[in-house]
Amino acid sequence: MSNEVIGLVGRDNLTARVFQELRLALMEGRFRPGHRFKIRELASTMGVSETPIREALMQLVRARVLSMQASRSIEVARLSxxxxxxxxxxxxxxxxxxxxxxxxxxxxxxxxxxxxxxxxxxxxxxxxxxxxxxxxxxxxxxxxxxxxxxxxxxxxxxxxxxxxxxxxxxxxxxxxxxxxxxxxxxxxxxxxxxxxxxxxxxxxxxxxxxxxxxxxxxxxxxxxxxxxxxxxxxxx
Known part of the structure; x- marks a missing residue:
C-alpha cells in the first residue's frame, strides 16, 4: 500500500485521527472489497504505532464496514x-x-x-x-x-x-x-x-x-x- 492511499497522521489523539483517515479513504473508494489490511505496513505508512491502527480497524469492524476472518485478518467487507x-x-x-x-x-x-x-x-x-x-x-x-x-x-x-x-x-x-x-x-x-x-x-x-x-x-x-x-x- 502506497502513501497515495493513506498518508501520515499527527500525534494527537492518534486512534481518532487514524479512524478518520481510514473512514475518508473508504468513502472515497481508495480500497476495494476484500482488501486485507496489514497492520504493521499500515502503521509504517501512516507514521504511527500499531496500537491506534488496530483500535481504529476494530471500530470499523464493529460498524460492519470491515470484517474479521477466522484467521483474525481484517479486510474490507464485501456486499452481496x-x-x-x-x-x-x-x-x-x-x-x-x-x-x-x-x-x-x-x-x-x-x-x-x-x-x-x-x-x-x-x-x-x-x-x-x-x-x-x-x-x-x-x-x-x-x-x-x-x-x-x-x-x-x-x-x-x-x-x-x-x-x-x-x-x-x-x-x-x-x-x-x-x-x-x-x-x-x-x-x-x-x-x-x-x-x-x-x-x-x-x-x-x-x-x-x-x-x-x-x-x-x-x-x-x-x-x-x-x-x-x-x-x-x-x-x-
Whole structure:
C-alpha cells in the first residue's frame, strides 16, 4: 500500500485521527472489497504505532464496514447484490432528502465545485482513471449533501458510503455508469441553479437507479458465476 492511499497522521489523539483517515479513504473508494489490511505496513505508512491502527480497524469492524476472518485478518467487507440493493433503497431516501434540503441552501461556490467535480469525473472515466473517477464522484455527492446543513443526516449518509465506497471500484471498466438520457449529475446542477428542490431530489434518485444498474447486474452475475473470472469482488 502506497502513501497515495493513506498518508501520515499527527500525534494527537492518534486512534481518532487514524479512524478518520481510514473512514475518508473508504468513502472515497481508495480500497476495494476484500482488501486485507496489514497492520504493521499500515502503521509504517501512516507514521504511527500499531496500537491506534488496530483500535481504529476494530471500530470499523464493529460498524460492519470491515470484517474479521477466522484467521483474525481484517479486510474490507464485501456486499452481496441484495445488500447493495437494500442499501441503495435507503440511500434514495436519505440522499434525496439531503439533495432537496441543499437546493435552497447551497452556495454559488458549491455549485461551481459540483460542475468541476462532474467534469473531472467525465474526464477520469474517458481516460480510464478509475480511482480518480470513484473519488471525484464521492466529492460531487458529498459536496451536495453537506450543503443541506443537516449534520445528523450527513452522518447517516456517510455511514452507508463507508460500505458502498469500496464497491464502486467494481464499476470500472465492466459496469461504468450509463444513462438513457443525459448524465443525472447535469440534471442535479440544473435543478440547483433553478432552485427546484423536487427536480434535484428526482435527479439524485435517477442517478442512483440508472447509474447503479450495471453494478447491480455485475454483482448478480458474480454471484451466479457468469461474470468474468477475475471479477470476484476481491482485492487486487
Amino acid at each position: 447484490a441484495a445488500q447493495y440493493e437494500e442499501l441503495r433503497s435507503i440511500r434514495i431516501l436519505l440522499e434525496g432528502l439531503a439533495a432537496e434540503r441543499a437546493t435552497t441552501r447551497i452556495s454559488k461556490a458549491d455549485i461551481a465545485s459540483l460542475k468541476k467535480y462532474h467534469q473531472a469525473l467525465v474526464a477520469a472515466e474517458r481516460g480510464g482513471h478509475s480511482r480518480e473517477a470513484v473519488q471525484v464522484n464521492w466529492q460531487f455527492h458529498h459536496t451536495l449533501y453537506k450543503a443541506a446543513d443537516a449534520p445528523e443526516l450527513l452522518e447517516m449518509i456517510e455511514t452507508i458510503w463507508l460500505r458502498n465506497g469500496p464497491l464502486f471500484n467494481l464499476l470500472y471498466p465492466h459496469a461504468t455508469p450509463t444513462y438513457p438520457g443525459r448524465h443525472q449529475h447535469l440534471n442535479v446542477i440544473d435543478g440547483l441553479m433553478a432552485g427546484d428542490p423536487e427536480a434535484v431530489k428526482q435527479a439524485i434518485k435517477d442517478d442512483l437507479l440508472e447509474g447503479g444498474a450495471r453494478l447491480l447486474q455485475l454483482l448478480q452475475d458474480i454471484e451466479a458465476g457468469t461474470a468474468p473470472s477475475h471479477l470476484d469482488a476481491t482485492a487486487t
